[in-house]
Amino acid sequence: xxxxxxxxxxxxxxxxxxxxxxxxxxxxxxxxxxxxxxxxxxxxxxxxxxxxxxxxxxxxxxxxxxxxxxxxxxxxxxxxxxxxxxxxxxxxxxxxxxxxxxxxxxxxxxxxxxxxxxxxxxxxxxxxxxxxxxxxxxxxxxxxxxxxxxxxxxxxxxxxxxxxxxxxxxxxxxxxxxxxxxxxxxxxxxxxxxxxxxxxxxxxxxxxxxxxxxxxxxxxxxxxxxxxxxxxxxx
Numbered sequence: 203x204x205x206x207x208x209x210x211x212x213x214x215x216x217x218x219x220x221x222x223x224x225x226x227x228x229x230x231x232x233x234x235x236x237x238x239x240x241x242x243x244x245x246x247x248x249x250x251x252x253x254x255x256x257x258x259x260x261x262x263x264x265x266x267x268x269x270x271x272x273x274x275x276x277x278x279x280x281x282x283x284x285x286x287x288x289x290x291x292x293x294x295x296x297x298x299x300x301x302x303x304x305x306x307x308x309x310x311x312x313x314x315x316x317x318x319x320x321x322x323x324x325x326x327x328x329x330x331x332x333x334x335x336x337x338x339x340x341x342x343x344x345x346x347x348x349x350x351x352x353x354x355x356x357x358x359x360x361x362x363x364x365x366x367x368x369x370x371x372x373x374x375x376x377x378x379x380x381x382x383x384x385x386x387x388x389x390x391x392x393x394x395x396x397x398x399x400x401x402x403x404x405x406x407x408x409x410x411x412x413x414x415x416x417x418x419x420x421x422x423x424x425x426x427x428x429x430x431x432x433x434x435x436x437x
Contacts, residue, residue, distance in 0.1 A: 205435060206253060208234040210244060211260035216380075216400050218419070219258065222426045227435065241266050247286060247293045256433040257286040258425075261379065264326050271295035280333060282326045285429045296432055299327065302424035303334045306395075311338060316370030320361055322384070323377035324348055327397055331375055341366060346378075356386035372413075388412045397421065 205227060209219050220233035234254075238244050241263060247270045250257055259267065264282040271293040277283045283295035310317050317340050321328050324346035335342045343365055347353050362372045372392040376384065380398050388394060394408050399418040409415040 203230070205231045205255060206234075207231065207256045207258070207433075208236050208250065208254045209258045209260060210236045210238065210250075210263055210266075212238060212262055214260060217260070218400065218422060219426070222423050223430075226423075226426055226430060238263070247271060250286075251288050251293070255288075256429060256435065258429060259284050259286070261326065267295060276300060280330050282330065284425065285432060287432045296429075297330065298425045298428035298432070299421075300330050300334055301428045302421045303331055304338070305424055306421060307334055307338055307340065310371065310373060311340065314371035316368055317341075318362060318366040318368075318370045318372055319343075320345065320358060320372075320374045321377060322346065322356075322374065322382070325377065325379075327377040331377055354385050356384075358392055359387055359389045362392065374412075384408065 207223060209217060211217070214235050214237050217235055220235065223231055223233045244263065244266060247267055264284055267283060267286060271283065271286055273283065273295045277295045277297045280297050280300055283297050285296045285298050287294045287296060319335060319340055319342035321331055321342055321344045324344060328344065328346070332342065332344070343361070345353060345356060350356070358374060374388070374392055374394045376382070376394065376396045376398070383404070384394070388408065388411050390411070390413055393413045393416065395416040396404060397418045399422065401417065405415050405417065
């Protein structure tokens with residue numbers, strides 16, 4: 203029996219979600235990219251589930267379905283969802299972004315005595331990241347277009363040197379949308395984790411100057427694994 207899943211978003215033709223789900227489940231999966239220019243075009247949850255067994259949501263629509271679903275306790279705390287489940291005749295909103303971020307942050311924490319984090323951006327993904335860092339008691343600072351003058355020209359080396367109480371592993375997390383490209387100063391002591399992916403040019407440019415460049419591919423796969431567990435779908 204064909205498993206039918208979908209991603210709701212805007213300008214998502216670059217998405218690797220279909221590839222990831224086919225890798226995790228196998229060939230018997232149809233994964234559709236539902237690209238909507240405006241939220242008014244998005245069908246209701248009940249209409250979507252007439253066709254699909256599971257729905258993912260990406261930016262800018264992670265708040266769109268909040269009044270159409272029951273929120274898990276975790277999603278209620280975060281105020282955003284990226285996964286909708288139909289269970290016991292109820293539509294449930296969950297956030298597997300958070301679960302994936304926690305997994306990766308825990309790996310950084312277990313490998314380093316102290317981790318200092320700079321978050322780029324102040325949107326939904328930034329908020330989720332802040333909640334995750336707070337829960338793990340990891341120190342962080344936030345910089346964004348709204349909060350920071352000359353945001354595009356940040357000197358990350360100076361920020362880490364001057365802004366944290368103790369030295370440690372230096373991690374930048376870019377939560378900004380795909381149109382943001384970091385053009386500031388970074389050095390070989392700093393690792394750059396970009397929530398976006400499919401940017402070979404960023405890998406080449408940031409990879410040369412930073413300790414390591416990490417794109418969002420691993421997070422995407424972890425999100426998918428947690429979503430499949432919620433949908434009770436296995437290969």
